[in-house]
Amino acid sequence: MELEALQAALPDIHRLGANLVAISPELERYGRSVHRRLNLGFDVLSDHELQVGTQFGLVFVLPDYLKTVYAQFGSKLDEFNGENAFRLPMPARYVVDQQGLIRSANVSPDYTIRPDPSETIRVLEELGREKDNR
Amino acid sequence: MTLQQKLDDFKAKFESGGPPYNAPKTVIEIFHRATEELRQSGLAERALRSDDRSPAFTLNNQDGNPVSSVDLLAKGPLVITFFRGHW
Numbered sequence: 001m002e003l004e005a006l007q008a009a010l011p012d013i014h015r016l017g018a019n020l021v022a023i024s025p026e027l028e029r030y031g032r033s034v035h036r037r038l039n040l041g042f043d044v045l046s047d048h049e050l051q052v053g054t055q056f057g058l059v060f061v062l063p064d065y066l067k068t069v070y071a072q073f074g075s076k077l078d079e080f081n082g083e084n085a086f087r088l089p090m091p092a093r094y095v096v097d098q099q100g101l102i103r104s105a106n107v108s109p110d111y112t113i114r115p116d117p118s119e120t121i122r123v124l125e126e127l128g129r130e131k132d133n134r
Numbered sequence: 135m136t137l138q139q140k141l142d143d144f145k146a147k148f149e150s151g152g153p154p155y156n157a158p159k160t161v162i163e164i165f166h167r168a169t170e171e172l173r174q175s176g177l178a179e180r181a182l183r184s185d186d187r188s189p190a191f192t193l194n195n196q197d198g199n200p201v202s203s204v205d206l207l208a209k210g211p212l213v214i215t216f217f218r219g220h221w
Contacts, residue, residue: 001144005137006215017210021201023193026219031196034220043201045193055189057181058216066168069161075221090178092216096188098207105183109172111218112145116137120213127211 002091002114003038009117010041016124018095025050025081025089048082053089058107062086095123103127188214 003022006013013020020042024031031044053059062070062077067086070077078084091111095104104123106115135143148155149162172178182188192202206212 001140002137002215002217005140006213013213018213019206019210020213020215021203021206022215022217024217024219028194028196028198030220035196037220043195045195045201047193052189052191052193053216055182055191056216057177060172060175060177063168063171065164069164072161073221075219077219080219080221088218089216090172090181091218092181092214094182094188094214096203096207096212096214098211100188100190100207102182102184102186102188103211105181105186107178107181107183109175109178110169112141114137114141124211124213 002093003034003040005117006120007038007040007042009121012117012121013124016121016128018124018127021045023047023052023089025053025083025087027080027082030080047089049085050081050087050089056089056092056094058089058092059087060090062088093120095120095127097127188212 006020010020023045025047028046031046035044047053050059077086090107090109091114092107093115094102097103148157151157151159190204192200195201203212
């Protein structure tokens with residue numbers, strides 16, 4: 001759902017001179033699957049063994065009771081992610097400026113609470129104004 | 135409908151226990167417990183935040199081609215979204 005909403009905002013993101021990438025711990029073939037299914041105009045990157053997610057401090061290990069439920073729903077994380085550690089990143093959205101500084105961060109332990117893309121667009125507009133004023 | 139309205143809509147349908155998800159009450163309780171434990175862990179508060187420096191990374195995209203955050207940042211600001219997967 002969030003990827004689709006970001007796809008809808010992609011023209012605005014590009015208009016503001018920015019780029020967008022999505023990162024998941026899944027192997028490339030699953031990234032390809034979601035990229036095709038949602039007809040995404042941005043890259044889906046494969047963060048194997050959650051190395052980047054760990055650097056951002058987002059990674060948690062699934063409790064055993066949750067593993068069982070995921071298995072029932074057909075979410076085979078060991079296959080999808082190519083590791084047996086059953087780790088996931090918390091959903092997060094960052095805006096990074098050209099100096100490499102994080103200018104906006106939204107991290108949620110609850111995957112049903114996500115910021116609207118319009119909030120991200122506002123941050124990019126602000127970055128654009130800063131650049132114009134320099 | 136905004137993204138959050140869609141998510142709320144999904145959550146309401148899922149937690150109703152009815153179709154199309156037909157989620158048993160025990161499963162709904164497990165999801166609540168897991169989210170609450172993750173919240174209580176304080177992990178989200180310790181993650182990178184505004185004014186922190188973003189780690190530089192190079193990861194393969196959906197076609198197996200490497201994508202570098204440094205190259206993208208040379209062109210403009212970068213929006214990064216982390217998600218769980220295709221499921």
